[in-house]
Amino acid sequence: MKIKxxxxxxxxxxxxxxxxxxxxxxxxxxxxxxxxxxxxxDGGTGIFPLSQxxxxxxxxxxxxxxxxxxxxxxxxLPFFIPNFIPGNKMRLHGALxxxxxxxxxxxxxxxxxxxxxxxREAEMKASIEYVSLSPGxxxxxxxxxxxxTLLNHPVVNFGYRVECNGKSLFFTGxxxxxxxxYSPGDxxxxxxxxxxxxxxxxxxxxxxxxxxxxxxxxxxxxEYPAKQGWGHGTFDSxxxxxxxxGAKILYCTHHEPTRDDDVxxxxxxxxLERHPRRKGMADFRLAREGIEIEF
Amino acid sequence: MNExxxxxxxxxxxxxxxMPAFPKSVxxxxxxxxxxxxxxxxxxxxxxxxxxxxxxxxxxxxxAYYRLPSKITSINHSVVFLGLNTVKNIAxxxxxxxxxxxxxxxxxxxxxxxxxxxxxxxxAKHLCGKIxxxxxxxxxxxxxxxxxxxxxxxxxxxxxFKTALEKSPELNIxxxxxxxxxxxxxxxxxxxxxxxxxxxxxxxxxxxxNHHSEKAGxxxxxxxxxxxxxxxxxxxYGSAGDTRIESLPPAVAKHFGSxxxxxxxxxxxxxxxxxxxxxxxxxxVDAS
Numbered sequence: 001m002k003i004k005x006x007x008x009x010x011x012x013x014x015x016x017x018x019x020x021x022x023x024x025x026x027x028x029x030x031x032x033x034x035x036x037x038x039x040x041x042d043g044g045t046g047i048f049p050l051s052q053x054x055x056x057x058x059x060x061x062x063x064x065x066x067x068x069x070x071x072x073x074x075x076x077l078p079f080f081i082p083n084f085i086p087g088n089k090m091r092l093h094g095a096l097x098x099x100x101x102x103x104x105x106x107x108x109x110x111x112x113x114x115x116x117x118x119x120r121e122a123e124m125k126a127s128i129e130y131v132s133l134s135p136g137x138x139x140x141x142x143x144x145x146x147x148x149t150l151l152n153h154p155v156v157n158f159g160y161r162v163e164c165n166g167k168s169l170f171f172t173g174x175x176x177x178x179x180x181x182y183s184p185g186d187x188x189x190x191x192x193x194x195x196x197x198x199x200x201x202x203x204x205x206x207x208x209x210x211x212x213x214x215x216x217x218x219x220x221x222x223e224y225p226a227k228q229g230w231g232h233g234t235f236d237s238x239x240x241x242x243x244x245x246g247a248k249i250l251y252c253t254h255h256e257p258t259r260d261d262d263v264x265x266x267x268x269x270x271x272l273e274r275h276p277r278r279k280g281m282a283d284f285r286l287a288r289e290g291i292e293i294e295f
Numbered sequence: 296m297n298e299x300x301x302x303x304x305x306x307x308x309x310x311x312x313x314m315p316a317f318p319k320s321v322x323x324x325x326x327x328x329x330x331x332x333x334x335x336x337x338x339x340x341x342x343x344x345x346x347x348x349x350x351x352x353x354x355x356x357x358x359a360y361y362r363l364p365s366k367i368t369s370i371n372h373s374v375v376f377l378g379l380n381t382v383k384n385i386a387x388x389x390x391x392x393x394x395x396x397x398x399x400x401x402x403x404x405x406x407x408x409x410x411x412x413x414x415x416x417x418x419a420k421h422l423c424g425k426i427x428x429x430x431x432x433x434x435x436x437x438x439x440x441x442x443x444x445x446x447x448x449x450x451x452x453x454x455x456f457k458t459a460l461e462k463s464p465e466l467n468i469x470x471x472x473x474x475x476x477x478x479x480x481x482x483x484x485x486x487x488x489x490x491x492x493x494x495x496x497x498x499x500x501x502x503x504x505n506h507h508s509e510k511a512g513x514x515x516x517x518x519x520x521x522x523x524x525x526x527x528x529x530x531x532y533g534s535a536g537d538t539r540i541e542s543l544p545p546a547v548a549k550h551f552g553s554x555x556x557x558x559x560x561x562x563x564x565x566x567x568x569x570x571x572x573x574x575x576x577x578x579x580v581d582a583s
Contacts, residue, residue: 096360098355098377098381098385099381099384099385134360134361134362135361136362137362152378153378154379154380154381155378155380155381156377156378156381178375181335181336181339181371181379182336186336188336188339188371188432191369191371191432192371192375195369195371195372196375199375199376229332229335229379231378231380
């Protein structure tokens with residue numbers, strides 16, 4: 001299995017001199033199975049440069065999995081160039097929105113409106129198929145299987161486990177570790193704690209033993225208290241999670257948009273010091289736009 | 296003969312989708328959601344004390360889409376599962392429908408109904424805590440929703456329900472018997488069929504279905520709801536249009552090992568006082 005990061009920035013595209021090494025595009029990850037089948041995780045602005053490289057291998061069949069519908073994970077979708085060319089196929093997977101009651105087609109529909117984009121969906125020449133997944137559901141994408149797990153974010157967010165030929169990867173999309181809304185002593189504290197533990201078990205089981213864990217580490221532990229409930233993790237929470245699930249490699253991603261490369265490396269190094277590595281433990285890395293790994 | 300047709304079931308289900316929640320909770324939800332950092336536990340408390348919002352949120356969670364291995368009855372569980380912001384936005388979309396009118400064509404007092412439902416919920420939870428064998432919060436939800444069928448009647452079949460409300464004291468028959476005569480079915484059937492349609496957990500469906508039947512004694516939850524309903528009526532904590540007190544059938548009484556009167560004494564005045572205060576706080580029967 002091969003992966004390539006096309007966008008590692010959270011919240012909003014952040015191109016500037018200070019982010020030139022890690023990149024300013026929002027979330028998009030390209031996966032190639034051993035048969036070179038294409039799977040794309042999220043459609044942030046990184047999907048645009050990715051889509052340009054696909055023009056040399058048409059007809060394209062793209063299995064796209066959207067973790068959640070916040071802009072930074074979908075706003076590159078209208079610029080997925082293969083969608084304009086007949087013969088190409090895109091199968092877009094994602095969650096149903098329990099508030100609107102609509103499926104994953106909603107993320108294209110809301111963007112391809114006259115006021116916001118010049119091309120209507122009906123005018124796109126490729127075949128576009130929508131697959132709304134249930135939590136826990138596994139689908140086939142070429143020779144890979146992809147399983148959706150409900151995580152913790154202010155909108156329904158699926159983490160995806162991708163498996164192919166004995167190799168595996170888990171991408172969280174956006175995820176904040178669960179926390180108790182009650183204080184010790186409140187009547188519901190214990191009940192809530194039990195519910196969190198049960199949900200956490202489901203999440204950790206879904207990540208168990210992956211070769212590569214790609215996780216949302218937007219904040220530093222110092223920033224986190226002011227951002228609790230915003231739906232993101234920290235370098236430290238991701239490192240703890242990687243160790244808890246026995247992942248082999250952790251990629252920290254969804255870099256905070258105001259964080260320049262030097263600061264990003266410095267904060268990551270500090271977190272690494274708090275989680276010293278021994279032989280056999282997960283390897284912790286920073287996700288960087290453009291890097292490609294094979295495992 | 297008391298079952299309702301598939302067509303009516305579908306129609307009532309759709310109607311409940313458009314049913315507004317109770318005034319105090321709507322007001323509170325609008326107020327809380329204006330603040331980005333609203334207290335999660337206060338929001339949960341508002342939701343779990345409104346039968347309409349609770350019903351609708353459990354409906355979303357228990358739908359086939361989520362394929363949950365075990366059904367969800369608690370709002371806390373729905374917050375862990377879907378996240379606070381999503382639950383908040385579902386609540387907000389329900390609040391946006393409007394406010395349940397205090398006056399309806401059936402002459403059914405929704406404020407008194409809410410007070411009765413909230414006190415039944417709290418008593419059922421208390422009883423369950425005493426005897427064990429079920430989750431007290433599940434019993435709370437079952438108590439809160441046991442008479443849901445009546446609000447459905449008041450909203451969508453007001454004329455027939457009005458007849459039932461009048462005939463019950465006039466002929467000295469229970470309200471559910473009067474409903475069967477006037478409507479062709481009763482609130483236990485309608486409430487439980489909605490719960491079944493929305494794939495609620497079986498013990499919850501059964502507790503709603505059996506709260507006037509000796510079958511209530513088949514489960515701890517059923518027994519707690521049956522007894523709590525009678526205690527709430529006996530104490531006159533609100534009213535859902537039925538003032539007749541039923542004694543505990545043997546199958547129900549055996550869970551508590553006592554009669555209704557002894558059971559009330561065992562709860563004690565202090566606890567009953569707290570239960571009434573809690574119910575009043577969320578029902579706001581004095582609101583216009």
